Amino acid sequence: MTLEIEINRNTFVLHNSGxxxxxEKRVLLISDAHLGKVSHFRKYGAAIPExxxxxxxxKLDEVVNxxxxxxxxxxxxxxxxELNNEWYLFQRWVEKTNIPIILIAGNHDIINPAKYCELNIQITNEWKLNGILLTHYPEIREGFFNLCGHVHPAVKLRGAGRQSLKLPCFFQSENQMIxxxxxxxxxxxVIEPKEGDMVYGITKDTVLPVIITF
Known part of the structure; x- marks a missing residue:
């Protein structure tokens, strides 16, 4: 279910939820939840099961627990x-969970910040902790290791018989993890790793390092 790694003398645990x-900080990092997307597409006729x-x-409950x-x-x-019925589900989840939440704003976060303030959620464009830079967009900044999202990275695994399998992944380069x-x-x-990059694929049950050959 999990894989433990070290970054800049800090311990991070990769969970198969993403x-x-x-x-060390007892901080849970989650990127690109896209709550409300299903309701948004259903509103415009997409046949997605409720x-x-x-x-x-x-998933949120499982990883928090x-x-x-x-x-x-x-x-x-x-x-x-924009706001839809899933906002009220999120509001109830926040109230039930009762854990401080900070949102590093992304390109889809267009809801009025006052709505987040009502839930005591702090919104910012970035956050710095012990040499770790938290952003939405991938960013390289001298003196920091960047943890970010936005890309929705995946890796494609290919077999000898032309089989292929695409897995979501954590993608780590020299000073960044997406x-x-x-x-x-x-x-x-689908990302294209370079020599020195690390890829951790996600399956239904676990997180595993992906060996990349060049």
């Missing part, structure tokens, strides 16, 4: 677009 847990809506909240964090940082695109999209109803972008 969440990342910072052990049951998909609850999967995001089930697993790590018991002191705070939660959403690395952007928390809510997909988290996979947490949301159930999101697409992915």
């Amino acid at each position: 969440a990342l847990y910072w052990t 049951a998909v809506i609850n999967k995001n909240f089930i 697993y790590f018991d964090p002191e705070s939660i940082y959403f690395l952007g695109d928390l809510f997909h677009s 988290l996979p999209a947490f949301g159930e109803f999101t697409g992915t972008y």
